[in-house]
Amino acid sequence: MKNSKLKFPDLLSIPKIDKVGVEERVATFQTRSIKNESKIQGLNMILNMIDLTTLEGKDTPGKVKQMCYKAMHLHDSFDDLPTVAAVCVYPSMVKIAKDEVKNSGVKVASVSTAFPSGQSPLDVKIYDTKFAISEGADEIDMVISRGKFLSGDYNFVFDEIAAIKDICGKVRLKVILETGELVTLDNVRKASEIAMYAGADFIKTSTGKIQPAATMQVTYTMLLAIKDFYQKTGKMIGMKPAGGISTSKLALHNLVMVKEVLGNDWLNNEYFRFGASSLANDVLMQVLKSKTGVYQSPDYFSID
Amino acid sequence: MRLEILKTYKLYIGGQFPRTESGRFYTPKNKKGAPLGNMCLASRKDVKNAVSSARKAFGGWSEKTAFNRSQILYRIAEMLEGRRDQFIAELVKQGSTLKQAGEEVNLSIDRIVYYAGWCDKYLQVFSSVNPVSSSHFNFSLQEPVGVVGVIAPQDTSLIGLVSAILPIIAGGNTCLVLASENIPLCSITFAEVLNSSDVPGGVVNILTGNEKELIETFASHMDINSVLYGGASKENIQLIQELAVVNVKRVHYYPMNWSNEDGQSVYLINDFQEIKTTWHPIENIGGSSSVY
Structure with a gap:
C-alpha cells in the first residue's frame, strides 16, 4: 500500500453510545423553530447540498440526462436558485452524466465497489472504481463489506477502504456504511472510525436500498465521530445522510444538527450533502411557497 | 359515583386523529352559553397536511370500481345508523330539539344511501357518444376533478356536512372539509363513522x-x-373566486337549504367531474352500420 502512514483506529477507546441519550438529544433538534429568512436561507442551502440520485436497475441514458438537466435547472421560472451539488449515478452512466453537466459546477458522483451489496472480490471493486474514475467521476461513493464488518473482520474493511482510496487519489471518496445493516449505534460509530482512519473524505449513512436509512439518530452518531476525529487529527471529514430524507422539514432538522454538533464550517456542500431523489421537489415547493405565499402542487414541478 | 369520560375532539387527517399542528384550541358555546367542548383551531399547516393526505388517497379512491365505492358509501350509512343516539345527543347539546335532531340524523342517513346508489349510475347519465363528421367514434365521459376543498355549511352540524361531502366522494374525488365553526361536534364524530366504514384514510379529511x-x-x-x-356570504364567494384563479380551480356554491328533502342531486356529483373526450379512429363515416 502506498500510504503507509495510515493508522488503524483504537477501537477499544471508542466511547460507547448511550441510545437513550442520543434519542433525547435528537429530539431537541426537532423542536427548533426556524422562521422566514433563516428558513429560506436554509432551504437554498439544502438545494445546494443535494446529491441528486438515480440508482436503479432500470436507469437509462435518457433518465440520467433528464436528471442532469434538472440538477442544473432546478426550476427555471425562478432565477436565483442554486444548482444541486452533484448527481449520483452508477458507473455505467458516469460518462453520460459527465457530458451533460460539463462545466456547470455540478459534480458527478459514481457509486462503486459492487454497490449496493459490496459482495464481490477486491479486484472487481478496484476495477469498478477505476472504470468510474476513467469515465470522469469527480467523486466515488463506495460501500463497505458489511458481512466482514459484522463477523468482526475489521482489518479487512479497513484495508479495503484504504485500497480504494489509493486508487481515488484526489477524487473524493465517500464511504457508505449502510447503517441499516449494522444494527446498533455502537457499530455505526465503530464503522465510522474505521472509514475515517482508512482515508474516507466523507462518510455516508446508506445506499437507499435498505430501511431504515438516514435516521437522525444514526446521522448524529456519525457527526459525533467526525467531531472527535477532527479534534484528534485536525482533518475535516464530510457527512452525507442518504435515503429517507424526502421532506424539507427533516432536511432542515439535519442542518440544525450539523450546525449544533460541528459548527458553521460544515454548513456547505464541501462537507455536507444530502443523498436524495425526491427531496429537491419538496424543498422547491417550500421555496416557492415562501416567495409566492401560496401552497404549491407537485403538478407544476418536474417528475423525478 | 363515576367520573365521566369526555371525548377529546381532534382533527381527522389521513385516517388519523391528530391534534392541530398549531397546538391551538377554541371553545364554542351553545345558545345557553354552555361550552360544547374544546375543539382544535386548525391552522394553514393543517390545511396543507390535509391536502397532502387527500392527494395521496386520490389515486386509490378514484381507481376503485364504481360499484365498490357504492358499497363503501352504503357502509357509511350503516355505521351512522348504528350511532344514531350519539349524533342525536350531540345535536341536542348544540341546540336542536330532540325531534329536529332525530329528523336531521334520519335525513343524513338517507342522503348517504341516495349518493351510494348513484356511484355506479351517474356515468351512464352524464357520459355521451357524440356524433362527429369524420371517421371517428367520439365519446365523452366524466372523471373526478381531484382534491376538493370544502367549506361546510356553517348553520348545521351534520346534514350540511354530509350533503357537501357525499357527492364529492361518490364521484371519486377526495376532499378536505372545514366543519361548522360554532356547532362542530358532529363533524368529528362523523369522522369516526368514516374511519370505521372502509373509507380509505385521506379520502375525507375534516378540520x-x-x-x-x-x-x-x-x-x-x-x-x-x-x-x-x-356559506352564503357574497364577499367570501368573491374572495374565493379571485384567489382560485392561480390554478383555475372550479368554484361551486349552492344557495340551498340542505335540510330540505330535495337538498340532494346527481348534478352535484357532476359538478365535481371533468369531461374527457376520446376520438377513436374507425373505418367508415356516417354510422349507418355499427362498426364498433
Whole structure:
C-alpha cells in the first residue's frame, strides 16, 4: 500500500453510545423553530447540498440526462436558485452524466465497489472504481463489506477502504456504511472510525436500498465521530445522510444538527450533502411557497 | 359515583386523529352559553397536511370500481345508523330539539344511501357518444376533478356536512372539509363513522377552526382542484373566486337549504367531474352500420 502512514483506529477507546441519550438529544433538534429568512436561507442551502440520485436497475441514458438537466435547472421560472451539488449515478452512466453537466459546477458522483451489496472480490471493486474514475467521476461513493464488518473482520474493511482510496487519489471518496445493516449505534460509530482512519473524505449513512436509512439518530452518531476525529487529527471529514430524507422539514432538522454538533464550517456542500431523489421537489415547493405565499402542487414541478 | 369520560375532539387527517399542528384550541358555546367542548383551531399547516393526505388517497379512491365505492358509501350509512343516539345527543347539546335532531340524523342517513346508489349510475347519465363528421367514434365521459376543498355549511352540524361531502366522494374525488365553526361536534364524530366504514384514510379529511382564517388557504392552495363553499356570504364567494384563479380551480356554491328533502342531486356529483373526450379512429363515416 502506498500510504503507509495510515493508522488503524483504537477501537477499544471508542466511547460507547448511550441510545437513550442520543434519542433525547435528537429530539431537541426537532423542536427548533426556524422562521422566514433563516428558513429560506436554509432551504437554498439544502438545494445546494443535494446529491441528486438515480440508482436503479432500470436507469437509462435518457433518465440520467433528464436528471442532469434538472440538477442544473432546478426550476427555471425562478432565477436565483442554486444548482444541486452533484448527481449520483452508477458507473455505467458516469460518462453520460459527465457530458451533460460539463462545466456547470455540478459534480458527478459514481457509486462503486459492487454497490449496493459490496459482495464481490477486491479486484472487481478496484476495477469498478477505476472504470468510474476513467469515465470522469469527480467523486466515488463506495460501500463497505458489511458481512466482514459484522463477523468482526475489521482489518479487512479497513484495508479495503484504504485500497480504494489509493486508487481515488484526489477524487473524493465517500464511504457508505449502510447503517441499516449494522444494527446498533455502537457499530455505526465503530464503522465510522474505521472509514475515517482508512482515508474516507466523507462518510455516508446508506445506499437507499435498505430501511431504515438516514435516521437522525444514526446521522448524529456519525457527526459525533467526525467531531472527535477532527479534534484528534485536525482533518475535516464530510457527512452525507442518504435515503429517507424526502421532506424539507427533516432536511432542515439535519442542518440544525450539523450546525449544533460541528459548527458553521460544515454548513456547505464541501462537507455536507444530502443523498436524495425526491427531496429537491419538496424543498422547491417550500421555496416557492415562501416567495409566492401560496401552497404549491407537485403538478407544476418536474417528475423525478 | 363515576367520573365521566369526555371525548377529546381532534382533527381527522389521513385516517388519523391528530391534534392541530398549531397546538391551538377554541371553545364554542351553545345558545345557553354552555361550552360544547374544546375543539382544535386548525391552522394553514393543517390545511396543507390535509391536502397532502387527500392527494395521496386520490389515486386509490378514484381507481376503485364504481360499484365498490357504492358499497363503501352504503357502509357509511350503516355505521351512522348504528350511532344514531350519539349524533342525536350531540345535536341536542348544540341546540336542536330532540325531534329536529332525530329528523336531521334520519335525513343524513338517507342522503348517504341516495349518493351510494348513484356511484355506479351517474356515468351512464352524464357520459355521451357524440356524433362527429369524420371517421371517428367520439365519446365523452366524466372523471373526478381531484382534491376538493370544502367549506361546510356553517348553520348545521351534520346534514350540511354530509350533503357537501357525499357527492364529492361518490364521484371519486377526495376532499378536505372545514366543519361548522360554532356547532362542530358532529363533524368529528362523523369522522369516526368514516374511519370505521372502509373509507380509505385521506379520502375525507375534516378540520375544525375559523373560516375567516383558513378561507384564503383553501382558495389559493395550488394542489386543491375545486372548492365547494357552503356559506352564503357574497364577499367570501368573491374572495374565493379571485384567489382560485392561480390554478383555475372550479368554484361551486349552492344557495340551498340542505335540510330540505330535495337538498340532494346527481348534478352535484357532476359538478365535481371533468369531461374527457376520446376520438377513436374507425373505418367508415356516417354510422349507418355499427362498426364498433
